[in-house]
Amino acid sequence: MAAILPSLGDAVTGLVHDGDEVALEGFTHLIPVSAGHEIIRQQRRDLTLVRMTPDIVYDQLIGAGCARKLIFSWGGNPGVGSLHRFRDAVQHSWPAALELEEHSHAGMANRYVAGASGLPFAVLRGYTGTDLPSVTGTVKPITCPFTGERLTAVPAINPDVTIIHAQRADRSGNVQLWGLVGVQKEAVLAARRSLVTVEEIVDELEPVAGQLVLPSWAVTAVAEVPGGAHPSYAQGYSERDNTYYQRWDAIGRDRAAFESWLGEVVYG
Template identity: 75%
Template sequence: MAELVGLAEGIATLVRDGDVVALEGFTHLIPVRAGQEIIRQGRRDLTLVRMTPDIIYDQLIGAGCASRLVFSWGGNPGVGSLHRFRDAVNNGWPAPLELDEHSHAGMANRYVAGASGLPFAVMRGYAGTDLFRHNANLATVTCPFTGEVLTAVPALRPDVTVIHAQRADRKGNVQMWGLTGVQKEAVLAADRSLVTVEEVVDTLDPRPDAVVLPGWVVTAVAVVPGGARPSYAQDYYDRDNDAYRAWDAISRDRDAFTAWLRTEVLDPVGS
């Protein structure tokens, strides 16, 4: 059964320097507050994994938490680039950032392989691209039945996966719905997992559209209302589009970013 913990305790216990850390969420249910707690606790040399890194990954990279990024698309959705990400890649500030780039399908297949206990996944993607010349984590494999040459991608097995969901019960069973991505697979592939939720309830309401993670596959659950803001949590709050637009100006300048990080994350008013 998953343990109910506070957010700071969960991050302190589960996320360690040098870990491979996945913070997954697809357009909503993005674990923003958990990512900021990782920054507050000063984690370093992390390999960050996510199918679609957006502004929380920009913050983690700009804060110096990451040395490597495994991803398939990165940007400030609906706005533009991730400027702290670009600064790390182009200028090594605040630290150099190694990249392991894949397609969405490649990332999803890697998570599925990890969740299935397999060493790699096989797919038809990447044919005709030059990624084979740039990424050592791509190979080809010949089907023993048809002779077809396919792409092989190694399994993703994070040390810890962090996701956000709408609710959990007191036994640690987690329920999420709406536009979900690879959260389930990312949790199942990981050695440890932390799920932040909007609320804990006595009984999960039956929902035919919901994804349920049983408490025995989750390490810990933390109640963090608003934990996905400025992304959204369906049926709880909407996406804060102004915050995404504002991030573009904040993140373009190192001094503006450093000031924002200090006042909003490291030493927020009222903390």
């Protein structure tokens, strides 16, 4: 049964450690931004960050010096442009060098599925004809034992900890989310430990059309963090803060502006 923890700080302290492989998942919706900020506040270091679509929360984690490596399939400030703290780390090793492991969206999704299924790798056709196998060591050719077809294998992802945001959980730790969901379920099931931040904890989960329910046995801990997805949105609770994403471009471009933002918004 998932533990209901009294605070986000307690959750991160107990579940996220230096050197961990950490996945924060959510596709434009229900992104666990508050949890990312708490990781920064607790000054976790040498993390391998995993995310299909690293956006501004990963820009912030990288700029704050939390990351050693990034495993991903696309990175950017959605609707705006580049991630400048990410670029600075790759191009100038500021504040630290960043190792990259790049995959396709399909490759990352299938890696999570393999991890959730207890399998060592996933097989797909999608890398054929691309340059990714030449730059990513975790993309390997494999021959189908039944047809002889040449396919591609990618290793399972089993994060030390997966963190997601959801709309609700009950007091037993069953988690309910709906709307636009990505690989949250697979990322949680693949992980050794998991933390779900939620908009609210309720006595009973009211059914919602198209809902996804993660049972308490699949979740390590739950923390109530209203607004924990901001500036992304939580369907039924909040809307996307487009202005925030636009303003982030100027903050992320300048090291001094970023450090000022860290002091005022995250550490302050």
